[in-house]
Amino acid sequence: MMGPNDKLSEKEIPSSSPSPPVPTAAPPQANGSSSDESPGTTTPAAAALFKPGWRFWLIYVSLALITFAASVDNTIVFTALPAITREINAGSQYVWIANSYVIASTAIQPLFGQLSNILGRRVPSLVVVALFAIGSGIAGGANGVPMLIAGRTIQGIGCGGIFVLLDVVVCDLVPLRERGKYLGPILAAGGLGSTLGPLIGGALTAVTWRWVFYITLPFSGLSLITMALFMNMRHVRSKSWKQNLARIDVPGNALLIASITAVLLGLLMGGTTFPWSSWRVILPLVLGFVGWATFHAYQLSSWCKEPTIPPRLFSNRTSAVGFTLSFLSGVLLEWVVYFLPLYFQALKGASPLESAVDTLPFNIFLIPTAAIGGILMTKTGTYRPLHGAAYIFLAIGLGLSSLLNASSSKAEWVIFQIIIALGLGCTFVTLLPAIQASLSESDVATATAMYSFLRSFGFIWGITIPSLILNALVSGRLGTVDDAGVRAQLANGGAYEFAAHGSIQALPPAVQQQVVRLYTHAFRTTWLAALAFALLGFLLVFLEKHVELRSELDTEFGMESQPKEGIQGKNAEGVRDASVTV
Template sequence: MVFVSLCLASFLAALDVTIITTALPTITQAIGGEDKYVWIANSYVITSTAIQPLFGQLSNIFGRRYVTLAAVSLFLLGSGLSGGAVNVGMLIVGRCIQGAGSGAIMMLLDLIICDLVPLRERAKYIGIVMSSSGVSAALGPLIGGAIVQTISWRWIFYINLPIGGLVLVSVVCFLNTKHNRSPTWVHALGRIDFPGNFLFIASVVSLLLGLIMGGQIFPWSSWRIILPIVLGAVGIGAFIFYESTPLCKEPTIPLDLFGNRTSAIAYVLTFLSAMLLQWATYYLPIYFQGVQLSSPTRSGVQILPLNTCLIPLTIIAGIIVSATGKYLPVHVASFALMSLAFGLFTRLDADTSTVEWVFLQIVAAAGLGFTMNSPLTALQASLPDSYSASATATYAFLRSFAFVWGITIPAIIFNAQVDKHLDKITDAGLQELLSGGAALSYTTKHFLLSLSESARNQAVSVFTDALKISWYVSLAFALLGFVLCFGEKQIELRTTLDTEFGLDEGKKSTDGTKPADNNTSGGAV
């Protein structure tokens, strides 16, 4: 029943991410926030990324059960505020709160499984829980479109409330976990790394603001982009320095997590795999719409080979790791397949056959699916179970952080390449439209069909060349991951648990009564 609860929570968090994709333009127009589209879309991403290490530390101090309840409650509060929003500001605040809850939920799912299941079995069980998010990812766009067309956009958010209520009930009833309680609330609060968390969250938010605004609201050369990126980078450097000093009694992200080559490489592989996943899922639809002239609906169908194969192949990878006790061959195979797929993506053009792009997506799904969760096994194998919370929270943060880079890096490359090849377009008006970092917004069937045949062919040729360079860069990242895999050590996976955070099963004593809890003195946390 605990796993049922985790599956429900996974379904809830993933549904919100995908259900809004088809509805966001309608929501933005209905509430009058066309000029705030970037913030409505990305406020959720910013908070869900920045908050994860804090929730990892809180789960160590206050226990998994209560922090999970807090995370789900935050998510429901944000859903209610977003659904009831009367202006753009209220909607953005609601999305920020939703994002904080969702980011914490997704991190806690992995962490609780780590508490309940020995290391050798974890990848398999994480894959099982992820299957529920795969179902919601597939259903989300369909449900979102149906709600917008038949009811009201507000139910995009309200639908979370009954599902979230069910998650809350299941967590209360079944997720009874142990933790090392602090003697008083003052002692518990004193364990929180307030300076470190403030530095980290402020720095990550600043960095993400620059990355998200760059090329969309202001040009990359603008001081409004450079300043937050620089401040964010300096802040992260200050955070790393502070975490290494004696002033930090209980670090949010202990630097020991990166103290051996296997855990350090596993974190890099996590980042690269997540970035390339976003690269493929975001830019393949751009290829279908901007080169093959597909409609948005058809491009959603055309990327189904990748989306539908991803979760089953992730589960298969988990089963392989559990059955063999080996994660290193899975990582090598994963980045070899990614390198093959992204290398062959450079062949995609207007004449590519359906068979070819379907096959390439399946190969990419195998590569990306094999490292969707298995790096967590590698890094935890090289670390003691006492680091489980901070290791998992850092892993979740890097994965979310990589998603932003998976959109930003190819966007910079694509727009730069379009600017470079504008001389291939003879129409001066079209040149002006596509220049200055605006090209991505014109990779649509509707816009391209509005052009003359010669102008359309020239634009498609430029888009094809720009995407080709983008795929070459993604190939470089995949090859980097392939080389790094050989730096990992294959460590024997533990088949027993050594943790203070397992289930509190309430075993009865020999006289049939429950034993007294030695940690439940008055005021304990």
């Protein structure tokens, strides 16, 4: 019962297996949802003692390895794509070597959340790693475009599942309050893989492009073996596989995957393969969004017995805001990753390799900031101040970036990148625990899948929105460029390609000056648009409520040898210390 001085929690959360009460001044709710009180009210005496064992560390390292491999695979193709296109005569089909992977890895993510609830964590985790490895082998051995695209699609399905399930498994093994600290190093492995991917791709392409895909196989094999031997996770099994399969929301998943695929096709083709005004872009976008709305209506209906995305995930404002912030974080991350190199190539005359080096300050500070954010959340038990600070840093860094021009000093663009990294990095591991805090532990898988999906979906918009702004601004001021040939190359969405190929530096001085002024104006407005998204995120933080981060691990999906809760006696204050050993 709550005392007269206790405040109501944001949401009463039912629990299938309530934790035993711990006598503190502000006891947690049955499933660990805290009182809606000022940050930092969790007493150290009430905190559970989390003790990772050797099996935990084996699983944890295997998750880090496969995360590294999947992240390398996300970026390794970029530098190898020209060589691949030449050797297999891909021609205009080269774009689908990358796009098939993006679509497959994004659209499939909500399904894996539901599958992990029905089949447990072990089987889906082994399947996605195996799919990733099989896809890598097919792509590496491809003798034509269709086989390569098929391999990339299978890789994408595996990779999408990996990014969902690794978070789910960590959340099953680690109490909520500790999750940020343990998600940080895995994220660091992913960040390292994404950073090294283009460099590894360039080096391997000098030997043979096939090793661009084969290189991930040792990591996949080692992770698969370790997980098969040691990742024995609990779950409540149905009596038969037939009953398990009957629980899968087949109509809902089919509708959602088809709808998201249509939306992504429109976004990826718009302004590149076809103009945005083309019916080939408009039709899939309209069908996709209508289908997506229909999917959510179906999830609310009595026809859907076990929803893929339960409506209750959005039933309180903290989780709803957390999901929105996750989408905004994905948008802004890709916005920065997409536009920072273009600034150096267009206005500083840098080559693609030089621009990659110039963006190192952002990449170097991004992951350590994420780790620090996770540690601070674990120490303080709060997330709202971290979210507010993150979006303030983002807003400051993006606003300052609008001042960059061709004569900006190295000190300026280095400092601006660090400020942006401080903001974005802090969102990486603090948003998911905030979402989970206001939901039941039984919603961990579906909430994590939705979080991962929205971030991935945000990545696509983080390319689409700034591209639209850049092309519109350049097209609207083409009259400031005297050379008709240059105007023709910049028109109809050609602004990005013109800058990325180093064409500006090859122009006569007078025309070059005009084009640089044109890009400077376009970049300024594009950064200010990103600033607006960051400010929106900051305002949304005020809608979050503080919910105590649970210190006890109460889940039906832990490791089989892991007791749900053990008592280690009493401390000096007479409070029992809950101990979780993995």
